[in-house]
Amino acid sequence: MGLLVGDGIGHEIVPATRGVVDTAVAAAGEAPIDWVTLPIGLDAIAEHGTPIPDVTLDALAGLDGWVLGPHDSAAYPEEFRGLLTPGGTIRKRFDLFANVRPAQAFSGVRAVVPDMDLVIVRENTEGFYADRNMHTGSGEFMPTPDVALAVAVFTRRACERIAQTACDLAARRRGRVTVVHKANVLTLTTGLFRDVCVEVAEGFPGVRVDTEHVDAMAAHLVRRGGDFDVVVTENMFGDILSDLAGELSGSLGTAPSLNASHTQAMAQAAHGAAPDIAGRNRANPTALMLSAAMLLDWLAARQGRDGLARAAGRIRRAIEQTLAAGVATADLGGLASTAEFTETVGARILRR
Template sequence: MKKITLIPGDGIGYEISDSLVKIFEAAKVPVEFETENAGLDVYEKTGELIPESLYESIERNKIAIKGPITTPIGKGFRSINVYLRKKYDLYTNFRPSRNLPGIETRYNNIDLAIFRENTEGIYIGEEKYENEEKTSAVAVKRITRKGSKRIIKSAFEYAKNNGISKVTVVHKANILKFTDGMFLDIAREISKEYENIELEELIIDNMCMQLVTNPERFKVIVTMNLYGDILSDLVAGLVGGLGVAPGANIGDNIAIFEAVHGSAPDIAGQNKANPLALLLSSIEMLKYLKLDDFAKNIEKAILKTLTDGCKTADLGGNITTTEFTDKIIKNLK
């Protein structure tokens, strides 16, 4: 029985986490959840944003799944999510996106994955004012060979293992010749190791245009931290929004799967929350754990539920979180 750290988060995190637990129990998934929390609620109760017990749980179990976490403004870390990624060197941010039945979008054949470098780039948070008057400021963008090689390798391995014949690397090397230039050069080096996979190179601004004109042609995208952050949300918008966007932060020894949307405090506790993002993230977690049969069973039940027209209000439906969860359970094999 594999133990998994469950981090409910804030706001609707409690409701969608409860949905996840009920579905896993009904599907008889051989895991045990160990609940620890972080964020605004924990801070207000204990004065700590991340309690030591959460670190201990993650380090003991090596795998976690979390709901949306709110970082209090002006308190502690700039972002709890960014802090956990850096602390555990979760260098791969994996964001798959695809069309789901019953969710209308402008496009019909999107099925792609974005690999975003998760620990470097401009999100290292090294900023300073250049003068006492604070009229000018600079931020450091750090790109390393090590960081670039491992995220690009992850993207190519995913393509190889899933029979995908092209990887698209996104950059701004025409302007940022040292940082983005290094990333692009490394992508070219690594691509030589994969004879049957084409490397496509696109500048970030062109990539944005391509994604809103012909997104169906992309399957695997790999890029740096800031670009990946922006593109991941853009692509989520193409398939229905952050409410249907799974996410994972994966390192060599620890992985944290997550719902990437906000905590939605305006609807918290009202049984309106859409648990799909967390549920889809849990499917990726089961694949990571090599529990593929359980992943397929839950995935099929979700797709059947959506095909039957069962949706929460944010997706144009009218059923509650509880009803949506019960429908999925009913559709399990």
């Protein structure tokens, strides 16, 4: 399994996550994880002259899954700031088309929507994010100094595969998919997305499907976020709604994320590198730990390794119990350091 530390608090939360995963895998009776540490971000610039060197990309090509720490592109030298971020480069190179972002409220963590338990499934390769729509170039251009344009791309293939992912997930959860679009205005583009998702859902007789405009959906998440199960939407809408849902359920500090194709997956927390607290033993590793648990589940399903699924369950239960007991980092109103929180989670993983 790949391990990319990244920048900022990555130097604290990535080792913490590795330790928790190793503890859970051992407790579940699985063979130890063979970690492959790879350079990325500022460390890679210092060593290789680029934030995402070929040696890293070449190694990832031979791995089924990896854990990616946060990156701080704003701190990179000027020559790298206008380029695709390391995470974006990886997603594009390996066609990680599904960005799966759960938003769950935890006992012990104050939440605006305390009954929220949903998953936003975000199409991750096209839509309104121009940097993901071109073989060459960014998809943004300026025909004159006073006019800026961006290309949005929607293809049936991309809509079908993200809808399939959402429906597969809903069939294992509570059986409901909500398709989010803006077809009343963006009739052809998000209209295609909506229609294809509804068509795919017809192949899942146990899954109920409904549709919502994105602006209405934002309001619904605030007013009745506990009513939703799986939400599927295009790239930019999914980015915005998943951050909103993460905060409504408690904090982005508890919001995990998995980027996946049919053959590879990357665990990546939804939050950033938080350079203001980096190196101070204050960072919250919860989101990355939960992301790693998602990766273990993904690997278990594809490799038939039930022990990895048991390890993922141990991680989730230990985090839930730790937060419910009031052990939390400062961003959640607690007093625990990164190390103290990690130690507590590790101890709970070992409990029967």
